[in-house]
Amino acid sequence: MIIAEQKPLSEIEEMLADCHKVMVAGCGTCVTVCFAGGEKEVGLLASALRMARELKGQPLETLERTLHRQCEWEFVDPVKAELEGIDAILSLGCGVGVQALSERLPGVRVLPALNTKFMGLPLEQGVWSERCAGCGDCVLDLTGGICPIARCSKSLLNGPCGGSASGKCEISPDVDCGWQLIYDRLESLGRLDLMEEPIPPKDWSYARDGGPRRIVREDLRLGQ
């Protein structure tokens, strides 16, 4: 899922400095699961903002709404009926959610309350770790199901490099060496032969380097 975390309160306050009434909009999917932008976080942030503004003598009115998904029109559209008198929407969605609201609600200022971090998973309650970099051309079949793009600091396709020591990456003792993980995994699978096969240079045009990406599935499109 997409992992995000709340921006510092001071930064959010600054964004809302000229607003009197805002909709604080949460999202019911990824950011709810990673405790960054669900219904509860909406309540907490709105409460903190109201109190902070009250203390500055500039009360802020908040309307709290949590959409099932901010990234789909059908869930964004019901919000249109509640925009009367709203100076801005403070979105606790990921970067996709913020942009979906902006795109679907012309003339409405949509502000991000979160920093969208990465695609990953929770290792335990309160700890999240990156797993996929969305490179657009998956090589997990060659690397024992551990991604060299997301897990190796250098995104090496034929690692490890000389910075790998005792299973850790040279950037930090807290970061596992991605290629050590791959080696250990392939060894446990009895597939160390895959380490012998050089992985050819990657075509990065499938990744962000190729510009904004888009998928069209003709079999799924509707209408004429």
Add this chain to the structure above:
Amino acid sequence: MAAETFEPEIVAFCCTYCAYAAADLAGSMRLRYPTNVKIVKIPCTGKLDSLYIMRAFEKGADGVYVAGCLEGQCHFLEGNINAKRRVKYLKKVLEEIGIGGERLEMYNMSAAMGPRFAEVANEFTARIRELGPSPLSATAKHKVPASSGTAAEQ
């Protein structure tokens, strides 16, 4: 002087298995503690939602404390440890928004510690008296909008 007559409003979220029973014991022992402390019984401090604390301050509480079981003695094993982390986080938030982190505290006690309950109530009330009214209570009591919900559900 207003400071001399200031009677703080304090909300104490008390776990039913320990602090709430300790309050009961304090009563049975005829111990005196300030009437400023308004007790809210909760099934475990682990059940304490951060929003309850924020709402208490928003509605004009001058101080809030959370009283749970002694560490290692939670009826639900680690509810009080989880609450401690939430309190620590909220103290930071309260500091940041200008209410002051010292207006929130976490205490631990067992059901047998009636005198400790009274001591904590006295100690915390004295602390809040010293700090004075919540900066928010100067700006009248606050309305908390009942406008939370899921837009798509409507």
